[in-house]
Amino acid sequence: MGCGCSKFYRCCTDLEQNGPVLEAHSVPNEESNELDLPTFHEYTIEQLRMATSGFAVENIVSEHGEKAPNVVYKGKLENQRRIAVKRFNRSAWPDARQFLEEARSVGQLRNQRLANLLGCCCEGDERLLVAEYMPNDTLAKHLFHWETQPMKWAMRLRVALHLAQALEYCTNKERALYHDLNSYRIVFDDDGNPRLSCFGLMKNSRDGKSYSTNLAFTPPEYLRTGRVTPESVMYSFGTLLLDLLSGKHIPPSHALDLIRDRNLQMLTDSCLEGQFSNDEGTELVRLASRCLQYEPRERPNPKSLVAALIPLQKDTEVPSHVLMGIQHGTTALPLSPLGEASLRMDLTAIHEILEKIGYKDDEGTATELSFQMWTNQMQDTLSSKKKGDVAFRHKDFKAAIDCYTQFIDVGTMVSPTIYARRSLSYLISEMPQEALNDALQAQVISPVWHIAFYLQAASLLVLGRENEAQVALREGSAIETKKKATS
Known part of the structure; x- marks a missing residue:
């Protein structure tokens, strides 16, 4: 020894x-003024449902035992802040006032040595805590x-x-x-x-x-x-x-x-x-x-x-x-061609890759059909998608946005690929915030889809939010690497 x-x-x-x-x-x-963290906030269950893609199984990072049954999910708020959401079972914390008082008290703490509590949710039977997300186990x-x-x-x-x-x-x-x-x-x-x-x-x-x-x-x-x-x-x-x-x-x-x-x-x-x-x-x-x-x-x-x-x-x-021995920053990322194109903001290369991939990643995605789909509306809906695809292929991105928007607004089918294509169309049309919103929506539909994260990264880079873009690149790369390893 x-x-x-x-x-x-x-x-x-x-x-x-x-x-x-x-x-x-x-x-x-160091105290809180050096941590750039928001004050304690009470979230709605809908906000946390959106942040975790509907509490998707893919976003579970830990589960605990019978004495304290609860699940921790990773998620992302609308402002791109990554969070860890601890969701207790229904029998925990029956006294809503006690839960809120305890959470608010802990939420006053802000320190660089803590994974700080950012907020909570107390609606009906729901009891959730929201903390900073720590990605390295x-x-x-x-x-x-x-x-x-x-x-x-x-x-x-x-x-x-x-x-x-x-x-x-x-x-x-x-x-x-x-x-x-x-x-x-x-x-x-x-x-x-x-x-x-x-x-x-x-x-x-x-x-x-x-x-x-x-x-x-x-x-x-x-x-x-x-x-x-x-x-x-x-x-x-x-x-x-x-x-x-x-x-x-x-x-x-x-x-x-x-x-x-x-x-x-x-x-x-x-x-x-x-x-x-x-x-x-x-x-x-x-x-x-x-x-x-x-x-x-x-x-x-x-x-x-x-x-x-x-x-x-x-x-x-x-x-x-x-x-x-932890990877840090984009320099150590083993990026794929799509990841590299996103990092370079090479929108032409991204377009070529998305066009080549087509809709194969939509396989298994939930499809919502209503009775309206069996009327003429179904034909109109599918027609707007086809017109959007033709416009996207021929790089008429304004027309692609209009056609894909018609398809999305009908709301009868859910497609992450269409959100991804409209996201890129927005980016090329110099509408980066709209592009980011669509990339986030693609992730909500398909929580472990690397393309959604890469498009988020490209949008964030255009918006000048480099640190958040690097996080999205790392997440996309990790998901893509894992997918290749299991396929």
């Missing part, structure tokens, strides 16, 4: 004697189920610090209670930076249970009283330090036995060999042990954890996405 055990052995003896970590001044966190995925590379030691230390800073901020804002703190509650943003999910700042469900994980990982006082306290959160922080050190989810009782028996090689991830010093390993074990003290009053507070973790940081000048 990269850490010889001689100093670790000394650490094990010292742990019995050292008191709680001393408090010290920490680096202040959870700590559990990167620690326990990694595919390309294990998480580096410097990044594990960064995760510990950012988490401690998040808890310190929440404590300073009188939101010290965090429910069921675990590796699934830590998510990674576009830059690969770790954030603490705001969802854990609210109770899981109406029964008020704070822990839905294995009881082996819950604080001893919670097992006795059923209540979570700020000291209980510190206990859970200690279990996360063990996760970071070991790369495994080791029950605290077993970990403490290993520390007492000085069997610390079993406690350290073999993938970390050579990446950290004896002192670094010793300090992390010491911090974890202090957090896991049986008596709550003997555990450190977030401020002292931050002070202890700051000196341990390594490679601070290296961006998180580099340490994580």
Whole structure:
């Protein structure tokens, strides 16, 4: 291992004697005015239905168990802000006033270390939370189920610090209670930076249970009283330090036995060999042990954890996405010809590709037929589509817009391809906002259609919204790559 055990052995003896970590001044966190986030907002169910393409199965990013049944969807608001929508089952939060009060209170928090709560929805039986969307998975995925590379030691230390800073901020804002703190509650943003999910700042469900994980990982006082306290959160922080050190989810009782028996090689991830010093390993074990003290009053507070973790940081000048091996920006995107054409805003190339593809991606798309379709109106509707296709082929884009609009306005058939073709026609006709609206509508009809995302990117680039365009390009590329891999 990269850490010889001689100093670790000394650490094990010292742990019995050292008191709680001393408090010290920490680096202040950035406040909301630097985050460019809107104030807390109450959404309608229709707004969130549109944002998630009708709560499409394709947009589910996580589901939770029986004790706290809920589903989290990814979505996109009309202003292009990406969101995560947590939808509780009907039996959760029966008291609408209690839900709104809790959500509004959490929604006042704004910090760079949080995946912040942007709003909620409380209509009828519906109870939904709306948060910033974090696209780069959870700590559990990167620690326990990694595919390309294990998480580096410097990044594990960064995760510990950012988490401690998040808890310190929440404590300073009188939101010290965090429910069921675990590796699934830590998510990674576009830059690969770790954030603490705001969802854990609210109770899981109406029964008020704070822990839905294995009881082996819950604080001893919670097992006795059923209540979570700020000291209980510190206990859970200690279990996360063990996760970071070991790369495994080791029950605290077993970990403490290993520390007492000085069997610390079993406690350290073999993938970390050579990446950290004896002192670094010793300090992390010491911090974890202090957090896991049986008596709550003997555990450190977030401020002292931050002070202890700051000196341990390594490679601070290296961006998180580099340490994580995460693609960042458009330069690393493996773009297809359509993606490249969208990035270059080469509308002629996009037209050629769309014309070649035709309507093959409409296969399986829902078709709405009414009795009117069996009258002369059906012939008129199909005729307007055919005229639109001829105009699109011959690059008469004004006529294409008019004909496709006639087809869409009748509302008897739903076609993402027609919205895509009209979107491009709008773009070429120098109407980028209308083009963006149609590309978004194509995504609503077909949530995992890469062409819709590419057209959004092209429209956003014309509108000068480059950052949002890069996000749309990444999403389109990921969907297209996945589609090719499964076909």
